[in-house]
Amino acid sequence: MTSQPRIRYRLRRAFSHFTQPISAWVISLLCVVLVSASEPLIPALLKPLLDKGFAQTDFPVWQVPIALIGLFGLRGIGVFLSQVAVAKATNQGLVKLRLQMFARMQNADLVLFKNQSASALGNTLVFEVQNGALLMVSSVMSLVRDSLTLIALVAYLLYLNWQLSLIVALLFPAVAWLMKIMSKRLYQITRDTQTATDELAYVVEENALAYREIRLHQAQSMQVGRFQKLAQKLQRLAMKTSIASSGITPMTQILSAIALSGVISVALLQSHQTGMTVGGFAAFVTAMLMLVAPIKHLSEITGPLTRGLAALERGFELIENTPTETGGSYTSEKARGQIVFEDISVRYQDDLPWALQHINLKIEPGETVALVGSSGSGKTTLANVLIRFVEATQGKARLDGVAVQDWNLLSLRQQFALVSQNVVVLNDSLAANVALGQTPDEQRVVACLKAAHLSDYLATLPQHIHTLVGHNASTMSGGQRQRLAIARALYKDAPVLILDEATSALDNESERLVQDALQSLQKNRTTLVIAHRLTTIEKADRIIVMEHGRIVEQGTHQQLLQAQGAYAAMFKLSQSTGVAPSQ
Numbered sequence: 001m002t003s004q005p006r007i008r009y010r011l012r013r014a015f016s017h018f019t020q021p022i023s024a025w026v027i028s029l030l031c032v033v034l035v036s037a038s039e040p041l042i043p044a045l046l047k048p049l050l051d052k053g054f055a056q057t058d059f060p061v062w063q064v065p066i067a068l069i070g071l072f073g074l075r076g077i078g079v080f081l082s083q084v085a086v087a088k089a090t091n092q093g094l095v096k097l098r099l100q101m102f103a104r105m106q107n108a109d110l111v112l113f114k115n116q117s118a119s120a121l122g123n124t125l126v127f128e129v130q131n132g133a134l135l136m137v138s139s140v141m142s143l144v145r146d147s148l149t150l151i152a153l154v155a156y157l158l159y160l161n162w163q164l165s166l167i168v169a170l171l172f173p174a175v176a177w178l179m180k181i182m183s184k185r186l187y188q189i190t191r192d193t194q195t196a197t198d199e200l201a202y203v204v205e206e207n208a209l210a211y212r213e214i215r216l217h218q219a220q221s222m223q224v225g226r227f228q229k230l231a232q233k234l235q236r237l238a239m240k241t242s243i244a245s246s247g248i249t250p251m252t253q254i255l256s257a258i259a260l261s262g263v264i265s266v267a268l269l270q271s272h273q274t275g276m277t278v279g280g281f282a283a284f285v286t287a288m289l290m291l292v293a294p295i296k297h298l299s300e301i302t303g304p305l306t307r308g309l310a311a312l313e314r315g316f317e318l319i320e321n322t323p324t325e326t327g328g329s330y331t332s333e334k335a336r337g338q339i340v341f342e343d344i345s346v347r348y349q350d351d352l353p354w355a356l357q358h359i360n361l362k363i364e365p366g367e368t369v370a371l372v373g374s375s376g377s378g379k380t381t382l383a384n385v386l387i388r389f390v391e392a393t394q395g396k397a398r399l400d401g402v403a404v405q406d407w408n409l410l411s412l413r414q415q416f417a418l419v420s421q422n423v424v425v426l427n428d429s430l431a432a433n434v435a436l437g438q439t440p441d442e443q444r445v446v447a448c449l450k451a452a453h454l455s456d457y458l459a460t461l462p463q464h465i466h467t468l469v470g471h472n473a474s475t476m477s478g479g480q481r482q483r484l485a486i487a488r489a490l491y492k493d494a495p496v497l498i499l500d501e502a503t504s505a506l507d508n509e510s511e512r513l514v515q516d517a518l519q520s521l522q523k524n525r526t527t528l529v530i531a532h533r534l535t536t537i538e539k540a541d542r543i544i545v546m547e548h549g550r551i552v553e554q555g556t557h558q559q560l561l562q563a564q565g566a567y568a569a570m571f572k573l574s575q576s577t578g579v580a581p582s583q
């Protein structure tokens, strides 16, 4: 198997992540050599015992326990040390690899999250690499240990009787051929198993996220069916793996039996001519039988090695094949906040309609611009182009006259505070969530929470701002979560503020209060407000009306009302449905 260049390359690549600390490998290798080299001592001790111990009366019996206990004691220490040393190298490599993968996740191009589900990524980072590392390293160790044992035993056999050893030598090509066939088959099954495991984990992820919807719509049995189908697929693959790897043991054993019968027959025939002693013969057969164990191990290595490599390679692919987000070099401590959209068009996929078409818009520093328009008209997309969550298919977006692509990504995103439509809260303290990415300044956190009208909520918390908000803020109401996002935006204090339906989950009274806080924030700051409730935006310097990815109207509230166009119609509708603007 090691003769395949491909697997040799793969092994070298995988192993290179686990070479540190070198001292661990040196210790481990020394121990393994000691243990393997001492293997023939067992049959070697047998020879004098049989030839002399039973024949002579003055045989020093006390030597037997000393030799045996000494031998096994030493070997035991060797095995122990080598395993601990290898575990150290494995775990150290594992941490490094995981950190690399997680770091890549942080700077990966955003397509990664489109192509891979959270559970698939979790699977790769948490389970696959661990499994892979353990399997691969233990296989490599076994490869070294068993090869050395094999060499030691074969050398001893050659020393005892080289003719007989030739028969034993025939075993090797046969076993190598077996292993080659199996590794090919197992590789494919392993890949299929990974995909099936991801699918299964994804169903669990979805069901954990959507448990309310599933129960409300009585979709449980459907989900169980879906899960069952995937679980059974995994079961079939597991059976295929077992069948492939189980077949190999009996096959090796049969090969060994053939060799054994050959050796015994020839030895018996030879004994008349060469006068081989009983002790010599027993030592030979024992050493030969001891060969079976390393041969068996070596033949069984294919399965775990293939599985381990395939698992690790998933991690390597993540690190090596995931493109990183690319940015330019322009940086600014604090942008002035001038925004220009130059003929921006966006299409999410070639076969989808345009989400934005030829948008031209200039927003001056400090201006508050509102985007309105029906759902799906492209408002969020336009905002996302600015922070490069979406790349414009055509055209250029500029901040302070510099194309967003030419901005250093960190610096670019530092210029924006965003309250988005779906608020995501991390499983951390309230303070850490408000000051996300920065070390929380307690007073500022409290001030921002107060401005976001969360003081009442804060008063109910047992540990004040240090209370854990639970996984995805499961302990907060929708409106509270939204206000937390607003507090986060206030805390960030960035030159450009994007409010995408920032107050949609609030009641009228809270909205008015939060609005006041936001308005004071909007002073001297470029603001992009997206809202369905027109009350929120009528004070904007300019209102942009969008339809089907195009700008259809723009002007102030008064101008647009007078124009009697789309905005006026929307405004009329909002009044008749009772969401009246405050005058």
Ligand SMILES: Nc1ncnc2c1ncn2[C@@H]1O[C@H](COP(=O)(O)OP(=O)(O)OP(=O)(O)O)[C@@H](O)[C@H]1O
Pocket: 348, 349, 352, 355, 373, 374, 375, 376, 377, 378, 379, 380, 381, 382, 421
């Ligand atoms: N990730 C995506 N992949 C494919 N299409 C998308 C994606 N995000 C949005 N779209 C499509 O682009 C269009 C504009 O979406 P966008 O989210 O910008 O609308 P919106 O004006 O913000 O709507 P809403 O008021 O409902 O939030 C929609 O037709 C939507 O289906």
Ligand SMILES: [Mg+2]
Pocket: 379, 380, 381, 421, 500
């Ligand atoms: Mg939107």
